[in-house]
Amino acid sequence: DVKVxxxxxxxxxxxxxxxxxxxxxxxxxENMFWYRQDPGLGLRLIYFSYDxxxxxxxxxxxxxxxxxxxxxxxxxxxxxxxTNQTSMYLCASNDAGRSNQPQHFGDGTRLSxx
Amino acid sequence: xxxxxxxxxxVNVAEGNPLTVKCTYSVSGNPYLFWYVxxxxxxxxFLLKYITGDNLVKGSYGFEAEFNKSQTSxxxxxxSALVSDSALYFCAVRDGAGNMLTFGGGTRLMxxx
Numbered sequence: 014d015v016k017v018x019x020x021x022x023x024x025x026x027x028x029x030x031x032x033x034x035x036x037x038x039x040x041x042x043e044n045m046f047w048y049r050q051d052p053g054l055g056l057r058l059i060y061f062s063y064d065x066x067x068x069x070x071x072x073x074x075x076x077x078x079x080x081x082x083x084x085x086x087x088x089x090x091x092x093x094x095x096t097n098q099t100s101m102y103l104c105a106s107n108d109a110g111r112s113n114q115p116q117h118f119g120d121g122t123r124l125s126x127x
Numbered sequence: 128x129x130x131x132x133x134x135x136x137x138v139n140v141a142e143g144n145p146l147t148v149k150c151t152y153s154v155s156g157n158p159y160l161f162w163y164v165x166x167x168x169x170x171x172x173f174l175l176k177y178i179t180g181d182n183l184v185k186g187s188y189g190f191e192a193e194f195n196k197s198q199t200s201x202x203x204x205x206x207s208a209l210v211s212d213s214a215l216y217f218c219a220v221r222d223g224a225g226n227m228l229t230f231g232g233g234t235r236l237m238x239x240x
Contacts, residue, residue: 017170044226053136055217055230056171063226071227103170109226113178115161116228118170 016040019104019119027127032091034122036104043109045087046116047071047079050101062087063109094126129154131220133231140208140238148203148234150218157223160201162192165215165233174216177201188212208238 020035038045044063048056048071058071060079068079076098080088087106091098101123105116130153140146152158159178163171175186182194192203201218215235219228 022168046227048230053232055131055133055232056219057230058227061227105171113159113176115163115173115176116171117173118163120168120170 017104017106017117017119019102019122021122022120023123023125025125025127026091026094028094028096030091030094032094032124032126034089034091034102034104034124036087036089036119037085038087038104038106038117039085040106040108040117041084042106042117043084044107044116045081046105047077047087047089048103048105049073050103050121056103059089096126098124099126100124129220129222129229131218131229131231133216133218133234135234136232137235137237140236142210142238142240143207146205146208146212146236146238148216148218148236150201150203150231151199152201152218152220153199154220154222158199158201159221159223160192160194161219161228162186162190162201162203163217163219165217167214171217174203208236210238210240212236213238 016039047059062068062081078090103121104119107116132151161176162174177194185191218231
């Protein structure tokens with residue numbers, strides 16, 4: 014079974030802090046994704062990475078950056094956290110070579126910015 | 128641009144009754160369609176997908192979905208609901224050429240005993 018692990022289930026930070034959310038997958042997937050989930054809005058893509066050091070902006074990249082130094086790890090960075098970034102953050106991965114395969118999700122990080 | 132609409136925020140059904148969760152989509156190329164389920168405090172779990180072929184797709188936990196190209200719909204169905212089916216359900220679409228999924232807003236399914 015594919016395992017996508019997010020380092021924290023719950024996180025509380027203060028406005029202006031730099032926040033790191035970490036995600037690791039164990040299936041050697043090329044593609045990794047960061048989403049945020051808000052009630053009524055579904056999941057919105059923040060950033061997508063298709064290889065080490067490669068990234069593409071999603072629908073809502075403002076205020077976020079990402080890092081992919083190793084294939085198995087994809088980090089989401091909130092450069093200067095703001096209260097409107099309080100949300101559930103979900104990481105996902107899938108195999109780029111099998112384009113019809115579903116994405117596999119971690120259990121999420123519920124982030125509160127005070 | 129691709130989009131997904133789930134017109135019902137919540138669907139209520141009695142245990143043992145059939146259930147339907149609705150999804151309509153818009154995409155420029157051939158649609159790849161997915162249903163996911165989310166239980167409380169968990170990530171999304173894959174239920175089923177339509178890529179090509181038979182319009183009726185069977186998935187996990189007894190769920191199935193019907194692809195209707197003319198109505199651009201991909202409704203999720205189950206013949207007999209269980210209380211344990213109560214969860215948040217997401218429909219998602221991407222075109223055949225892309226990597227990025229677009230999700231609907233989600234539908235909360237409540238199955239009452």
